[in-house]
Amino acid sequence: MEVKVEGGDEFANASYSRICQNVFREVGLHSNVDNVYLYCDPSEHVFVISVKIGRVPRPITVNDMTLRGDNRLKITDEKYAPKLLALLWDRFDDRVKQLSRLEITVDVEAKEMEELMKMVVYEPLADLNIRILDAVDRILPEGARVRYPLPSPGRVTIIASENPVSEEWKEKVEEMVTELEKGGQ
Amino acid sequence: MYKIMMFSGGVYKFNELKELTQDIGGFILQEMVMQMETMLHLAFPAEEEKVIRNKVKEIGGKLIELPLAGAEIMIVVPSLGRHHAVNPMCDVAEFLRRKGAITNMMGLSRGVGKRIAQMTVEEKRIIEECDAAVFIFGNFRECIEDKARLCEGLEIPYIIAGGPPELDIPHYVGNIGRRTERMKRKHEIESLEKMAEALRTELDVRRREIEEDPLATSPLFLKELIDMTIPPKPGEEFSTIIHLDGLRVKLEPGEEKIIRDIEIQNRKLSEICEIRKSLYEGYLLKILPEAETGSVF
Numbered sequence: 178m179e180v181k182v183e184g185g186d187e188f189a190n191a192s193y194s195r196i197c198q199n200v201f202r203e204v205g206l207h208s209n210v211d212n213v214y215l216y217c218d219p220s221e222h223v224f225v226i227s228v229k230i231g232r233v234p235r236p237i238t239v240n241d242m243t244l245r246g247d248n249r250l251k252i253t254d255e256k257y258a259p260k261l262l263a264l265l266w267d268r269f270d271d272r273v274k275q276l277s278r279l280e281i282t283v284d285v286e287a288k289e290m291e292e293l294m295k296m297v298v299y300e301p302l303a304d305l306n307i308r309i310l311d312a313v314d315r316i317l318p319e320g321a322r323v324r325y326p327l328p329s330p331g332r333v334t335i336i337a338s339e340n341p342v343s344e345e346w347k348e349k350v351e352e353m354v355t356e357l358e359k360g361g362q
Numbered sequence: 363m364y365k366i367m368m369f370s371g372g373v374y375k376f377n378e379l380k381e382l383t384q385d386i387g388g389f390i391l392q393e394m395v396m397q398m399e400t401m402l403h404l405a406f407p408a409e410e411e412k413v414i415r416n417k418v419k420e421i422g423g424k425l426i427e428l429p430l431a432g433a434e435i436m437i438v439v440p441s442l443g444r445h446h447a448v449n450p451m452c453d454v455a456e457f458l459r460r461k462g463a464i465t466n467m468m469g470l471s472r473g474v475g476k477r478i479a480q481m482t483v484e485e486k487r488i489i490e491e492c493d494a495a496v497f498i499f500g501n502f503r504e505c506i507e508d509k510a511r512l513c514e515g516l517e518i519p520y521i522i523a524g525g526p527p528e529l530d531i532p533h534y535v536g537n538i539g540r541r542t543e544r545m546k547r548k549h550e551i552e553s554l555e556k557m558a559e560a561l562r563t564e565l566d567v568r569r570r571e572i573e574e575d576p577l578a579t580s581p582l583f584l585k586e587l588i589d590m591t592i593p594p595k596p597g598e599e600f601s602t603i604i605h606l607d608g609l610r611v612k613l614e615p616g617e618e619k620i621i622r623d624i625e626i627q628n629r630k631l632s633e634i635c636e637i638r639k640s641l642y643e644g645y646l647l648k649i650l651p652e653a654e655t656g657s658v659f
Contacts, residue, residue: 185502189527192501192539199542219502224477318500319445320475339475 178210178231182315185217193217204312208307209233214357215316216350223342224321226313227334227357230305237299243281249303250320253277268296291313309333329354363573365411366391366431366462369554370404371423374547376400382417386410389582391431391604403431403462405582428462429562430579432604433493440479442469446498450538453545453562454523457554458561464603466492466642473512476505481512488642492605494519494565496557499504500537501525510534512518519564523557535560568606578634578655579626581609584647587631591624596648608635612644627658634658 179336182190185195191217201207211231217224239261242254252258265273265283272284283293314337321337327350328334336342336350369379372397380390380402383642389407395401400423406414420426425480437455440444446469453463468488489495497520499506506524510531516605525539537553541610545554546613585602587612594601611613611621623629631637634655636648652658 186526189501189503192525192541196540196542203542217502219476219504222505315444317440318474318502318505319443320478322475339478 178206178213178216180213181205182214182217185219188280189217189219191216193316200315204308204315206308206312208325211303212291212357214353216303216353219264221284222321222340223336223346223362224270224317225334225336225353226317227332227354228309228313229332229357230309233305234301236297238294240294240296242298243294245290248284248290249280252281255279257298262295264298265293268293272308306333327351327354329358332358363408364388364405364432364580365408366403366405366428366430367411367414367419368426368462369400369404369428370430371400371418371421372401375421376402377415377422379414379421380588383414386413388414389586390504391582391585403428405432407633412521414594415607423557430458430558430565430606431462432606433565434603434605434610435437435561436489436492436495437465437467438473438489438497439467440467440473440475440496440499442467443474445540449541449544450498450523453550454498454554454557457494457545457558461558461562464600471532476508476570479509479512486516490516490518490638491610491646493568494521494561496521496523496561498538499524500607503529504573506534507531519561519568521557521561521564527557529594533560565606575651577607578652578658579649581605581607581649584609584626584631584635584649587624587626589619591620593617608646610640610644610646610650629655629658 178201180194182194185193197213197215201210201213209231210228212229214227236293237257242257242261243252252261262275265281269283269285274282275284283290285293309347313333317337320339323338323341325336325347326334327336327344334350337348378460382401383390383404383406387630388404391405393402415425435458436449439451447468451467455467458465459573470481470485472552483597495516495518499509503526510522512520520533522534523538524534525535529536535557538557551651581604585604588602590646604617614619622637623628624631634650636650638646
């Protein structure tokens with residue numbers, strides 16, 4: 178993930194570059210975002226953040242997070258365990274039994290079991306936007322509560338300020354985004 | 363003039379140190395025994411430091427200076443959101459506690475932003491209940507310069523901490539701005555040291571003022587007296603907090619009258635102290651100067 182911060186003084190740019198890197202790492206999006214561009218104008222109190230979405234991991238299936246032994250499943254990645262259990266209870270109801278923290282039995286036939294192994298437990302794309310917006314919210318200064326989103330494909334751009342966002346800024350940011358797209362950022 | 367220091371060492375003969383401190387007219391402010399380790403905050407007359415040092419040398423242990431001891435300090439951040447907590451707010455508070463201060467943390471209700479940042483009268487009063495305040499603002503020079511106006515009317519010593527290393531505003535300390543990681547590297551600890559030193563300088567001015575116009579009695583003596591009258595509840599920490607010119611006492615309903623009637627020589631406590639309910643916690647006792655009350659002892 179590349180981060181570019183402009184507009185502020187040397188210290189502010191360097192510190193916000195570090196904040197961007199840390200926040201995206203904290204929310205687990207470090208490898209799903211190609212570029213982050215942050216423009217700060219503290220004198221007018223306008224902040225622009227533009228996030229270019231990169232490669233999104235493929236959906237996690239039951240096969241990816243469990244080891245199968247006949248009708249028994251052993252969870253190998255506990256992070257997805259609540260989602261898996263919710264999914265199985267919803268589909269197979271009381272035929273699902275949790276034997277221990279990481280062991281589950283599903284009372285189904287072999288064919289059905291094979292279908293079960295292909296079921297999607299977690300789709301990273303589904304909550305990607307929410308996670309990006311969470312990261313953006315953590316990065317932008319708290320006082321900049323007036324937000325104006327600029328939609329464009331594969332990119333999240335937000336203008337934030339404590340004052341109403343003027344047309345002049347909207348146009349300026351649109352040009353900024355076009356330049357970023359041209360430059361491949 | 364009392365000096366407050368921290369003893370850290372083993373349990374061997376540490377009772378003798380406690381007795382010696384009390385014998386020379388000192389006080390034990392805090393005591394913590396953890397299995398074989400002990401930690402004591404001692405207050406003793408400054409001229410008796412050598413006696414204490416000799417005793418500590420005899421029983422083995424360390425005496426550590428606490429430059430901010432005896433002061434309650436408020437750490438103020440624009441909000442209690444994750445932009446400011448836990449870093450750097452808790453880093454600053456922890457560091458000041460290591461220097462002996464009692465710290466409180468406060469997020470302003472409308473402190474965020476640049477133009478829209480404000481501090482209410484009640485918040486200002488709560489901050490002024492403490493001996494000093496540390497304001498932590500962000501990383502943008504323009505915002506810090508603008509927000510410095512919030513602190514201008516304060517009647518207590520204060521420090522403004524921010525990111526840029528140098529700024530032309532009074533009471534400013536740099537390199538402590540918005541961050542997402544803990545301040546644990548050498549240069550970060552040095553910045554915190556610099557802030558604690560700046561705070562000590564500000565507090566020393568206040569201490570000198572009090573020395574020139576001495577109080578009717580020492581807050582340390584008063585703490586001992588109050589703790590004897592209303593013993594701290596089991597498990598309760600810091601039921602009585604020392605200020606430079608008074609105390610903050612946490613009381614149950616109805617205990618205020620007992621405090622007011624405590625006798626010191628022929629005087630009542632209410633005659634030598636201004637007692638009022640704190641907007642934040644407990645009751646505030648502001649000891650009047652001797653010039654106003656006359657000699658107590």
